Amino acid sequence: MNTPTRKEHRNPTKTGADRAGGSKAAGPKDAESVVRAELRPGQSIELLKALHILTRDGRMNQDSRRKLKQVDHLVQFIEKQIAELTPHAGELTLADHGAGKSYLGFILYDLCLKDAGSGRVFGIETRAELVERSRALADQLGFARMDFLAISAADSAHDAALPERIDVVTALHACDTATDDAIAFGLAKQAQAMVLVPCCQAELAAGLRQNKALQLSRTPLAELWRHPLHTREMGSQLTNVLRCLYLESQGYSVTVTELVGWEHSLKNELIIARWTGQKKRSAAERLKALLAEFGLQGLLPLRYRRLAEAAPGAKDGALAADEPK
Numbered sequence: 209m210n211t212p213t214r215k216e217h218r219n220p221t222k223t224g225a226d227r228a229g230g231s232k233a234a235g236p237k238d239a240e241s242v243v244r245a246e247l248r249p250g251q252s253i254e255l256l257k258a259l260h261i262l263t264r265d266g267r268m269n270q271d272s273r274r275k276l277k278q279v280d281h282l283v284q285f286i287e288k289q290i291a292e293l294t295p296h297a298g299e300l301t302l303a304d305h306g307a308g309k310s311y312l313g314f315i316l317y318d319l320c321l322k323d324a325g326s327g328r329v330f331g332i333e334t335r336a337e338l339v340e341r342s343r344a345l346a347d348q349l350g351f352a353r354m355d356f357l358a359i360s361a362a363d364s365a366h367d368a369a370l371p372e373r374i375d376v377v378t379a380l381h382a383c384d385t386a387t388d389d390a391i392a393f394g395l396a397k398q399a400q401a402m403v404l405v406p407c408c409q410a411e412l413a414a415g416l417r418q419n420k421a422l423q424l425s426r427t428p429l430a431e432l433w434r435h436p437l438h439t440r441e442m443g444s445q446l447t448n449v450l451r452c453l454y455l456e457s458q459g460y461s462v463t464v465t466e467l468v469g470w471e472h473s474l475k476n477e478l479i480i481a482r483w484t485g486q487k488k489r490s491a492a493e494r495l496k497a498l499l500a501e502f503g504l505q506g507l508l509p510l511r512y513r514r515l516a517e518a519a520p521g522a523k524d525g526a527l528a529a530d531e532p533k
């Protein structure tokens with residue numbers, strides 16, 4: 209029987225790769241072969257080094273391992289969506305909002321699109337320096353079907369550089385309301401699938417905070433968000449519930465699950481929306497009822513514009529003119 213060393217007792221979560229990555233004794237070859245065992249077949253070591261997920265000598269630290277695990281896992285969910293859809297224009301198009309350093313876009317391209325010879329990824333990110341860096345990296349790697357735009361998620365739906373339709377919309381930890389903007393983009397672009405991992409949310413919590421005294425006098429349920437920490441958590445929870453209802457009301461089936469174990473990320477809720485064309489009127493009604501219950505009706509024209517504009521008496525499953533067929 210193998211007896212764990214004292215060090216292993218102290219840190220039972222360390223893997224063989226951690227030890228190889230962290231130990232000066234392990235040579236670069238050992239470190240790289242341990243790391244390679246954690247990667248997907250064919251995953252580019254050169255790309256991971258360029259993204260600084262791997263060090264120059266092929267090692268990986270705990271933070272980058274966590275990031276890679278998140279992104280690889282998300283890619284698996286996205287791959288499944290891609291496999292089930294027929295691209296609008298013969299070539300798959302995917303837009304990633306709040307792309308940051310574009311880990312997701314690059315890894316997705318590397319694993320799913322590079323060898324397919326078709327398919328285009330658009331990275332949408334407000335920070336121009338990150339966009340420049342991603343452009344340079346795509347050039348360096350010869351990832352010719354990647355485009356990066358220094359625009360906000362809110363502006364992306366109207367930007368001429370993006371095609372009229374996009375097949376898949378993703379947003380991994382896009383800050384605050386950028387996830388809502390990504391959803392609005394997906395609706396405008398008639399996306400067939402949206403894969404969203406929301407980040408922190410402040411907008412709705414601000415509304416809860418504003419109405420707190422009134423709600424406390426009205427309902428004991430307001431205890432759920434009386435303390436500031438609970439206001440924030442409730443704000444996040446309610447935001448994601450409303451996002452799901454909105455997507456359902458617009459013709460998407462929605463699955464909510466965990467991205468990775470909670471030990472890897474606290475922002476771990478994965479929302480997968482798949483276009484079915486069945487617009488759920490009940491979801492629209494529930495959404496409006498929740499806004500009224502929480503005193504947040506002001507959000508309707510701002511975040512759920514299509515419901516504010518919807519013709520009264522619209523039927524479940526009805527298709528609007530600008531929807532995927």
Ligand SMILES: C[S@@+](CC[C@H](N)C(=O)[O-])C[C@H]1O[C@@H](n2cnc3c(N)ncnc32)[C@H](O)[C@@H]1O
Nearest residue numbers: 306307308333334335360361380381382383386
């Ligand atoms: C937490 S980072 C996540 C980056 C990347 N998706 C990842 O998971 O590594 C959020 C990114 O969203 C960008 N961002 C924030 N608000 C945005 C908006 N409204 N439109 C586009 N990008 C936004 C930030 O500049 C930042 O790079």
